[in-house]
Structures are given as C-alpha cells and as structure tokens.
Amino acid sequence: MNLRRREAISLQLITALGAAALLFPFLWMISASLQTLQEVEAFPPIWIPAEPQWSNYVDAILNYNIGRALINSAVITTVSVVGQLIVCSLGAYAFSRLRFPGRDTIFLLFLATMMIPHYVTIIPLYTMVWSAGLIDTYTALIFPGLFSPFGTFLLRQFFNQIPISLDEATLIDGGNHWHIYLFVIMPLSRAGLGALGIFSFLGIWNTLFWPVLVINSKELFTLPLALAMAQGQFVTLIHVQMAGSVIACIPVIVIFLMLQKQFISSIALSGMKQ
Amino acid sequence: MSSSQAQADLAGNGRAGRRRPRMSGIARKEAIAGYIAISPWLLGFLIFQLVPILAALYISSTEWRILSVPEFIGLRNFDKLLFNDDLFWQSIKVTVIYVIFRVPFSAMLSLALALLMNQQLAGRRLFRTIYYLPAVIPLVAVSMMWIWIFNPEYGVMNSIIRVFGIEGPQWIHSSRWALPALIIMSLWQVGTGMVIFLAGLQGIPAHLYEAATIDGANTWQKFLSITLPMLSPVVLFALVMNVIGSFQIFTQAYIMTGGGPGNATLFLVLYIYRNAFEWFHMGYAAALAWVLFLVVLIISIIMLRSSERWVHYEGRMGGA
C-alpha cells in the first residue's frame, strides 16, 4: 500500500512538472498579449509587463475586425464540424461494417489522397470552386473540407473496436443497418466522435491557406485571415497578434473542455485504477 | 479472389468479408446500404479530392510555369529529380531522418501520456487540457517560443546543457543541429496523439481488467495483454497518420529556419512549395509531390500489411 501511495505521488509530480513545461508557451502568449511592442521584442523575454496593455485587445478587435471574424469562423467551423461528423461517420460505418464490391480499394484510395501536399492540387481545386461560382462564399470554405479522409479513417478504427456481436444482436431483433449505425455504433463511439470533433474544429478554426485564396470580402474574413492582417510586411505587430491569438484560442479550449467529457468514463475509473 | 483478399489485408480489415457466408439477397442489400452510406462522402471525395489529384498527375508530366500553357514533357520531370537534382535528394534525406526519429518517439510519448491521463490523478481534467494546449496555440507563437528555447546564448536548452559543463550547439543556426532541434520541438506537440489514445482507451471494456485482476495479473501484464491489443486499431491509426503527417512537415521549418542553414532543414514539402509558388515550376512540384506520395504510400502499405499480425479487431478474435 505504501509503495502504491508513493507511486501515485510520483505520478502526480511528473504530471505536474510536464504540465508546467507545456504551459510555458501559453503563459508567454498571454503575457505577450499584454505587453508593449518593445517589451515583446526584448531579449531575453520579459514575463511580467510593466503595465498590462489591455489596449492590445481593443486594437485587435477594432482595427483587425476580430469580432466579425469570430462570428464567421464560428459559423463556418460549426457547420463544417457537424457536417464532417455526419459524412465521415457514414463513410466509416460502411468501411467498417458493410461488404460491398470495391470497398477496400476505395478505402486505400482515399487514404492515399492524404499523402499529396495540397500545394499541387490547389489550383485545380480553386478552378473548380470558381467554375461553380463559389468564390467569396461560406460554401467555398465549408464544402471541400467536409470529405475528410482523416475523419473517416479515425472513425473506422473506432468502429472496428466495437464487437460485432452487438450488430448481430440488432439484426436478430429485426433491426437494419441504420439501426446499428444510429443505436449501436454511434453511441458507443462517443470518444472517437469527440476526438474527431476536437481535431476538425481545431483544423478548420486555424486554416489559412485556403481562405486566403477563396475569400476576398472583408466581411467574410475568418479569424486566421483577420489575424494575418496584423502581420506587416516589415513590422509585425506581435503584441496585437498575440492578443488576437489569445482570443482565437479561447473557443478551442472551451470546445476541448466540453468534449473531453467523452474521454472520461466509468471504465477508466473502475478498470484502470493502478 | 486472391487480389481482393490482398486488398482486404492491405486495408487491415478482412473482418466482415471473411466470416459469415451470407445469402446473396442479404449481401446485395448490404452492398446497397454500403453504397448509400458512403455516397455523400464518395461524391465529395471524387469531386474535391480525386479530380484535383488527377489534374496534378497530368501536371506532373508538364513543364508548367502557372501563367503559361502547360507543355507536355512526359517523364522529364521525374528524370530530372531522380538523376539531376541534389536538392531533391537532400530534401528526401532530411525528411526521412525527421520521420524516423519523430514517429516512434512521439507515439510512445503520447501513449504514455494518455495512460497517465487515464489514471486517478488530482486535477486530471486540468492536466489533460494543459497537455493538449500545445496543439491549440498558433504556430507563430509556438515557433517564437522555440526560437528562444534554442537560442545558443540565453536559451533554456543550452542553460540546461551548461549545468553539465558543456557548451551547447548553435541549434537552429547550425547546419548540423537545426534538424535535431526541429525533431525535439516536434515531440512537444504530443497532445493530438494523447487525445486519440485517450479516446481509444475508453473503448476497452472494464470487465476485461476485472477478470485479469481476479486472475492476479499485475499492471504491466494487464497493459501487455489487454490494453495494447485492445488499443491496437487506434495505435495503427495513430502511426499511419503520424507517418503521413510527419512527411508533410512544413510550417515550423518555413517560419523558424526557412529551410536552412544551407538547406539543412529543406523538407520535401517545403521544397515542393518553393518550386510551386516561389519558383513557379508547378509541373516539377507536382512530380515531387507524386514521389512523396509513392514513398508515403509504400510505407503505409507496409504498415497496414504488417498490422495483420499485431492489430486486434474485436469482431475477428471473438472477444478476449
């Protein structure tokens, strides 16, 4: 018992130490967001600003239109994440649970598409989006991202963890595949769906390359676009950018806190104890 | 058919296909349901992924300066990169070294972290969030922080090394140490892997652990005989994604080293980007992209095929 306690305490200590190391950049980002430009650029870095510059936040929100961008990003990201969860889970279900000709070829094919850097496919994609008259619309930002091979692969792996006996029980009870998908697989994959939710939220929330190409109107700017505006050609307003970054981080952290409930379950409490 | 069987093996999933012989009517119903389920995804995939990729395949056989007409040159781009481009081989070398070091280390670290975060710890939710934070912070802030950490004179890294009486290297300012620096930096972003493993751990039924405890298994035995096999589909996913992702490393090098010093961190995707959008050799960039594709595809196929031996799918093994 004594050994157990000592083990537990040392684990706790390691966790805390590691956390402190990882927290370092985050704390600096918050600190930098409250410094003057000169303080931010001082070297070695200054940790406590002489006087907190809350005006950086005002500057970020007013000059770089962060407020509007936040709303845009929220709309685009929410629609994209929900869409991805639906589309990818359907695809993953088929790849995990159904037999149909060409299944594994398609799976391999889609896996392979992740290996091509988008820099070489971006012009054809842009041309398509433009031909469809979608330049400078939300749709251009949302649609191409919905069909994520990453999400489908992730969910397929989670679905494969679920015992097939449950499917068979449903089929014996007269259910069909929609029943299995809705009432067996989805409820049991909350952890996987939660993880995908976080990843896709973060990915879409932070993406810059594609929005730069397809968005022209300031009214449609997403958060990364608005933040990139603070990046000057010769002078980067790091302090304002950091204030914007802090604002940008908050929704992601909130989403993480919300979704991480999916990772805590009774199993962890009863099964993995020591 | 042996070829479709092989493909099932490649995809690491022969589960549903192999087990139960079914009546053709049911099989047909299942196939139709399958097509319906994947159709939204498949349609989008074909339009938004496959068409641009096929276009890129054609582009790779052209000399295309983006603003002029693409000129068909057959395999000359591939000929050039294989036999006449030292920078291509440099970028392959640098990228492969990065992947070899990064993938196993970061997988082990994030698995360890996930196991740790699955323990009964005070403030577990808080720690979990903190460990995920590095993935949340914009790369600009992250990179600036690491530039400081690696600063030869004032940086944390060399301060620690100095404790042992050794003067640390120049890190990102040295063509020898820049790549190791970026590898070390990459290990810090293990939050994503942690979340995947953590989610995977929730899928392991508690009764397995209870049964093992009754049998007198210790923590390590439980890890080896229950956690690892049950987690293996997720481990496979994490490894494959990690390999694909590591081959795509770009932003850190773009911001922190610009590929230097002296091309020491010229990763393949950075080289592709430069060829495409800075030097305007889109045809050559596409050819490079296809080489990257082939390399990653071969590695992925090897991983998926070998996974038959170590990945445990619940349906197939019939409940441990």
Added chain:
Amino acid sequence: MTDQNLSRRRFLQGSALVAGGAFVAACAPVAGDSGAAESGEGESMSEEPVELVAQYWGTRPEFIEDREILAQRMSEKFPNVTASQNSVPGGQYGEKVLTAIAAGTPPDTMQLNHRWEPFFRGQEALLNVIPFADADGEFTFDVFYPRIIELGTNEGQLVTVPRGWNPFVIYYNRALFAEAGLDDLPTSWETDTWTWDSFLETAQALTNDSDGDGRTDVYGMFFPYWYPFLRLGGGDVLSDDQQSSGLGSPEALAALQWLADLRLTHSVSPTPAEIEGLGSAQDLFTAGRVAMFTAGAWGIGALTRVEGLDWDVGPLPRAAGQPPVGYTQYYGHGIPKGTQSADWSWEYLKIISDEESNITVAQTIGDVPAMSHVAESEHFAGLPKPPTRQVFIDSAPHMQVWPTIAPITEIMDRAVTPELNLAFVGEKSVEDAVAAAGPMVDEILAGFWGN
C-alpha cells in the same frame, strides 16, 4: 494532336467541368481570353456597370485605408464603376495572384515590385503600359524619376507604373554617435571620404560592451541585406551577359569577404543567434542595440513613431575605386493580361499612380513617391524627420536595382542565399560558398535561356 494544343485554361476548365457537372458548374460563367486590348484606344468604354478589383499585398490599417480611398476616387470619377481593393498578407500574395490568374480570373490591376515584376513579365502575363500612356492625353511618364522608368523598361516594354521607391540608406543613432565622439554621417552620395574603410572604423568605434560582461551590448552595424553591398563593391550575382554566375569575379568575392569579416573577424555586426527575438533590424536599432543599419525608406515610418530616438540617415559608403551606388527597390502597379477590360484597368491604374496617391505614399506610408516633384515638395522632402531627407532623393542619379531576369528569385533562394548564409555564419569560406553556388546559378540560367 499533341498535348501542347490543349491550352492551360481549357485544360483547367475541362477538369473543372468534369467534376463540376456534379453540381452547379455547368451554368457558371467562363472568362474568355478576350479583353486583353494591346492598345489604349481599343473599344470605347461603355457606360455599363463595371466592377474593378485592385490586388495588393500588405494589410496594415494605413495601407487598407489608402486603398479604400483610391477605390472611392475611382468610383466617384466613373459613376458606373464599383472599384474595390483586395489586400492579402505579403506572404500570401504569390499564391493569391497566381491562383486567380491561372483560373482565368485575374484582378484588374496588381501590385508589382522587384520580387514579382521579373516573373510576371517573363511569363508575358502583363500588358505593356506604354501604348496606354501614349493614347492617353492626360498621362505622361515625364513626372516620374527618369531612372525608374529607364530601369523598368525592357525591350520597349514597361509593365509597371511606379508609385513609390525605397532607396537604401544608412540609418544611424545620433546619440550613440555623439557618445562615441563621432561626427554625423555625410549627406552627399559623392563624398569620397565615406568609404568602406571609414564605415568599418565608425562601426568599430560604436561597437562596445558597456557593462563589461564580455558580451557586446551595442553593435556598430547590422546588415540584413547583403545584395546592396555586393553592388556597392562592383560585383553582382550574374555576369554582365547574364549567362552565368557573377559571384566569382574579384569584385564580388572581395565584397562578400568584406561582409563576412564584419561579423566574423571584426565582430561589429551581430550573428543571427545574437539578435534573435528582436525581429527586424529597426527593432534592434530602436532598442539601441545597433548603431547603424541599412534599409529602404520604409524605416522612416517606423522610426518616426518612436519617441525620444535621435536618428538620421546617411548615404551608403563607397567601396574603393567604385562609383556611388544608390541601391533601391521600387514598386507600382500593372495590368494583368486577360482582365475584363484593359481600358478600365488603365483608368484605375492612373488613379492608383496619380499625384494625390503619390502624396499619400510620402505622408502616410513613408516611402519616397515615384513622382519627383512630389518627392521634392513639402510632402516628402519638407517633412521634419529625419533632418536630412534629401539623402533619399539624392540617390536617384545613382539608382541601381535588383536583377530583373525572370528566374531571379529561384537563383537567389535556391542557389545563392543558402550558400552565402553558411559563409556569413562561418560554417564555410566565402570561396567555397561561391564555388558551390556558381554551378547551380549556371544551371538555372542555362534552363532559362535554353527555353
């Protein structure tokens, strides 16, 4: 039936339509190749509603405001025109414009500088503006600095109407100069006592370790750019006939060695590691860590905003036996081929480059306007800070620019800079770096000329 017959745009549109058939693409408009009027007189300009977009890089609030005003003025002058701007961060400019042009939807005007002009010109993607100017009664190139027009004209073609230029000068901290007992820098570019030797002596006098901890606190100088010095020393990246590397010439080798020595032998310039975290040269300068640095006129704007900083500018020092060199980077705007109407683009371009716009360049943006009479007026030369603004203007007769050959970015980024950077941190000798870069430069040039 070769693939060459398939035009780029048709190919792209083909692939788009194949895919787009799945949704609405079939009925989408497809831009034609027409509209690239080669002459200014072309079709008469209609009164139909027109939407014009000017493409820029740089996104600081004052830039955005300036461009908003230009768009408004265009819309006011022509009631049927709705003019707007499209500004992207500098790092994304290439992707944005290239993608748009490749898809057949070029902006109506686009910003150009030494970085972009060579490539777009080389790809014949820009219209020659001279015919437009000739046909236009109210426009003349005579108001611009003649040297800018001369350097920009290539085989009778001019693609950029200039708006501003950035002569490189030495910015110096007068307080640190006084502390070291040094006189102010000369103001004339012809001064023959302001040489590389006296520049080095000045830098040495300024470099010091004020707290005696063995670390240099103030560096005499900082050169974020090596190219101006290469030109000052009489060398260049390319040979005179532009057929091969010019880095092996005695002048080029001597200049590069001198630059490397500033840091490695004389320690008057910081290494990259030592200045880390401080961002740009002017940040170092503002912090008092560097007494002199080289930059274009863009330094004025940033430094003027710093209160209590006593600074001024001086000419670049002359190398032994070399004439003065006023290295500069100019920028302006051009008309991409394939715009909806080249005549409307020209009208927009005229407003972007006119006198009122030049005044904004001088007063708000802080660069030297391209129109000489605006530069020499109270809008630029007459402004109080720095006291010797004339130094910028006086560089005009000695103006030299970045190489204009189309593959220059590839030559620099791929072949030259990685090698020279190794030499500047002491990992390689200058000779070895130049020897390694040379064949790569030659190869890129051979590929370029061979085409």
